Amino acid sequence: MKKFVNDPKNFVPEMLEGLALAHPDTLRYVPAYNLIMRADAPRTDKVSIVQGSGSGHEPAHVMVVGRGLLDAACPGDVFAAPPMDYVYETTKLLATPKGVLLLVNNYTGDRMAFDMGKEMADADGLRTEILTVNDDVAVTDSLYTVGRRGVAGNFFVIKAVGAAAEQGAELDDLIRIGRKVNDVTRTMGVGLTACTPPAKGSPLFELGADEIEFGVGIHGEPGRERRRLTDADAIVDALLDAVVPDLPYQSGDRVALMINGLGGTPVSELYLLYRHAHQRLAERGIRVGRSYVNEYCTSLDMAGASLTLVRLDDEIETLLAAPADAPVNPF
Amino acid sequence: MKKFVNDPKNFVPEMLEGLALAHPDTLRYVPAYNLIMRADAPRTDKVSIVQGSGSGHEPAHVMVVGRGLLDAACPGDVFAAPPMDYVYETTKLLATPKGVLLLVNNYTGDRMAFDMGKEMADADGLRTEILTVNDDVAVTDSLYTVGRRGVAGNFFVIKAVGAAAEQGAELDDLIRIGRKVNDVTRTMGVGLTACTPPAKGSPLFELGADEIEFGVGIHGEPGRERRRLTDADAIVDALLDAVVPDLPYQSGDRVALMINGLGGTPVSELYLLYRHAHQRLAERGIRVGRSYVNEYCTSLDMAGASLTLVRLDDEIETLLAAPADAPVNPF
């Protein structure tokens, strides 16, 4: 897969510089820490919400910095958690009397960086909390890992705590809300092609013309298993079979349904997937209350998609529907 | 390139069905004519705005149906202009006392279908006007063609006339505004890979690992010429060299700058392209007043991008900034 890139080492900073140039009124860029923050942050009247994670998942997370969403994002290089001092310095810059909420997708590297960064910030007397997101049902045997990964469902946690923070919620209430959303959110992804990191210049793994990677991670890690490419509806059925029984989502539930593109799949195909998922859920008595069809958390240029369900209650639904502004896909 | 697809013949209707299921409150789907219309259309107090064109360019045009944008879109199959009777029936359904504005991207097939559809609607006594968009500077020798193609710049025409129509503008004023926007809009695209139409199942053309298609069309038609793949900044320079002198855009101008993804290129790369374009324009004394970095008019799963400039004046800028709602990318 060919890419638009200059020196691969500058891929992330050049992207961030472009982002800042395109949104000068709302965003501020601090090159030293790959930091993208709201131009009006930190605001003393609210908790600051910060997310790190590797780059290559755009719009997550640098492009969901904005009103009712993140106050800042400090990504690492492509697929690499941010170094600890990005987390530390970002936390210092975003500190407010109400505190800083650090959102972490559940990966070894990210957790270490945020744990270490938080320790240092706490030693400075700052008020911080970490909230871990782990919505990926693809990881079955959590004995051998740090547990389930945080993937596209992350958006719902950001959206909910972002809305609540905007309304003045306290740090402990944000933790409660974030945990609650994470607890009712499940995701499963499928890759049709491998992605190509700019610095590597070639696909991360080989996938035959009739193979798909079922349960693929958002870092191009191979997934649960390799399967034969089938038609789109059968793929949706397989994703639902992994996601629905996991919580489980049951007849009578109201859900948010997200079909998230992994970077190389056009939105036309995402809506085609959405159609079947919506219909199949209806057959199971599960009603879609809110729909999300777009790219939210990608894996560079990988062709593929993930399916996320969130079980809604009135509080979550209200927070998801609250106003938000971001460079892309605020809803 | 592998795709999410069932029977390729159902690619377009299944996508449209998904779109309608995801947005039941705002959109209505009429399967007989591939028609996606606003749930509240036709509104007697405004001109209806309709666009056709082939499918495969999503979000154009079915996903920009909404408040302040299109009232309806009736696409044909992938890369095929809609049949004449889609245009005719859609026009009848959308008819209002203030009239129907038919937006047409400048291609032989689209023009014929809309000319014939309009003739039939006019014979029924309906009030209609056609507005043709042709922003693509890649087509140099217009003697041999129907002239320049309509590509991503189309979005700006839709946005401007959509906003004006929402404010109650009359049909002739919409024609004036649309022509004015089209006249100051120029686009040039580049393809890194070929796209794969679902019904064909294989790439539309072959492109070497180090080749790019400069001036590529949004239907996968080969472009102006094949060039060597260079770094991203050099590609942006080449696009600007084609676009800027064409109007020309000059020192002191205020412009909207769009970097549009062609379907397979992630938004990270689009912002990287944006960065250099913004900086180079600044060097030429051209100030970016509004930024658009996303997918607006794609070519299925093609990796690639186009660059569009619109010279702004107060009227255009106000219309572009007016509120709008659509399934994706309303701004």
Next chain:
Amino acid sequence: MNGTELVVRTIAETAIANEKYFGDLDSVVGDGDFGYSLARGFEKLLDGWADLDRTNAGSFLKRCGMTIASRIGGTSGPIWGTAFLRAGAAAGEPLDRARVAAMLRAAIDGIKARGQSDVGDKTLLDALVPFTDSLEKSGDLATAARAAREAAEATSAMVAKRGRAAYTGERSRGSVDAGAMAVAVIAERISDVWQPEVTGS
């Protein structure tokens, strides 16, 4: 009427059978949808086949033209629809060599008007006109079909001046026009299946 029906049905079946071939031809310098558009449109024509108006050849062809124009997308719907409509308008009894030639001329004029195109632009006209000339002269379908194929193959040397292929300018040289080749293939199939009593006259 039986001859007319057979010819139209053969056109439809040939278009459907050659969907992939025609599409591949259109993908060299076009957008690859020509085969798909024709096949889907003619499928719809065959779907409603039993209900078509069969009063006479003229009304039958006009009905076909309406269906094609309103059901085939892309450039081909208006172009092929117009051709059928015009041929139908020029139909009459007896359906002899001169009448068939007149119907084909009417179709050609319709395409030229609708497409603002002419012989030499590298379109289906570049096979349809030689086919018509030959049929008029020889009265023999097989001879005319050969003329159509030769002419279709000769489009390879031409630069496209109309249609999507025209955007590529000089680069359109070196590949045959999809529409012209479709005309040649259809002509061959018609010459295979139809032994008209009329063409000898």
Next chain:
Amino acid sequence: MNGTELVVRTIAETAIANEKYFGDLDSVVGDGDFGYSLARGFEKLLDGWADLDRTNAGSFLKRCGMTIASRIGGTSGPIWGTAFLRAGAAAGEPLDRARVAAMLRAAIDGIKARGQSDVGDKTLLDALVPFTDSLEKSGDLATAARAAREAAEATSAMVAKRGRAAYTGERSRGSVDAGAMAVAVIAERISDVWQPEVTGS
């Protein structure tokens, strides 16, 4: 101090020289960024090389550890940073075989604590521990480097229980761990360039 400097510089240069190799190893069942992360981080260490605190081996290593932990992203920053910090804390005079072994043990304990990992999880520990064992026993760097390589190659038979490769479960078998192989390659380079007077004692 010269020995310590040489060792750290060799680690840095080896990591930079093997960026592609280490990255390719990480892309088999990982995410391919290991080579890039190490190379970029150690480049930054070399950038500020002249200004590093050189009071003694301990403070030098701690300064390196801080830089690595705060400049390398991914899992490797905290893991390698912690290793250097702990080794620095265990440094002292004389820098003899026992001391070097103690420093390596401290680094290993730091990695285990930071990574919640142990020998057998298919990580760099599976090369670093055998290397340390062998160095302690033989006092010979070349022997220890051979032990590291053998152990790194043996990770191929293991199933990953930590790090990103662990998500693939059984499928992680059949390829060596990138971190373990990096330890082996670095050990070999150190053994090539460093002839310490101390290790014999």
